Amino acid sequence: xxxxxxxKPEPIESVLVEDSVGDILLEVYAEEDxxxxxxxxxxxxxxxxxxxxxxxxxxxxxGPSGKKRLPPTKDYMLSATLFAQQCQLWxxxxxxxxxxxxxxKKLYKDIRHEFTVLTNAIDENKN
Numbered sequence: 468x469x470x471x472x473x474x475k476p477e478p479i480e481s482v483l484v485e486d487s488v489g490d491i492l493l494e495v496y497a498e499e500d501x502x503x504x505x506x507x508x509x510x511x512x513x514x515x516x517x518x519x520x521x522x523x524x525x526x527x528x529x530g531p532s533g534k535k536r537l538p539p540t541k542d543y544m545l546s547a548t549l550f551a552q553q554c555q556l557w558x559x560x561x562x563x564x565x566x567x568x569x570x571x572k573k574l575y576k577d578i579r580h581e582f583t584v585l586t587n588a589i590d591e592n593k594n
Contacts, residue, residue: 476500513574516559520578523557525585533589544579547571 478494501511528535528544539545543553551570554560560567 470505513569517574517577520554520557520559520574521581524578524582528582529585529589533593534586544582547575550575550578 476496478496480495482493482495484491484493501507524544528537543549548571551567554567554570554574559570
């Protein structure tokens with residue numbers, strides 16, 4: 468039997484961004500209006516962890532003038548293993564302290580991509 472389509476709540480804010488490729492509609496929803504669709508119950512905890520880690524990485528690596536220079540001993544974004552170890556030090560690992568492979572396999576790649584986007588935006592804004 469097919470699933471019923473959920474009632475979509477009204478967005479807090481809607482913005483239409485006009486682009487040469489096409490128009491993009493961005494909608495902002497309240498956190499309690501998170502979609503109740505298949506798989507989304509696993510996505511919310513991941514996004515919460517992603518936001519916590521991204522804030523820490525941005526504070527450590529970016530300044531108003533662009534990317535900060537860090538000594539190699541403090542540069543945990545050099546590899547996925549160093550990144551996972553730093554996340555464990557922040558207390559984001561499992562309760563027993565074992566290595567969570569999602570830090571290396573998924574979160575590192577996503578944070579690295581977002582960090583590159585933010586760095587490029589700052590560099591572009593400076594010019």
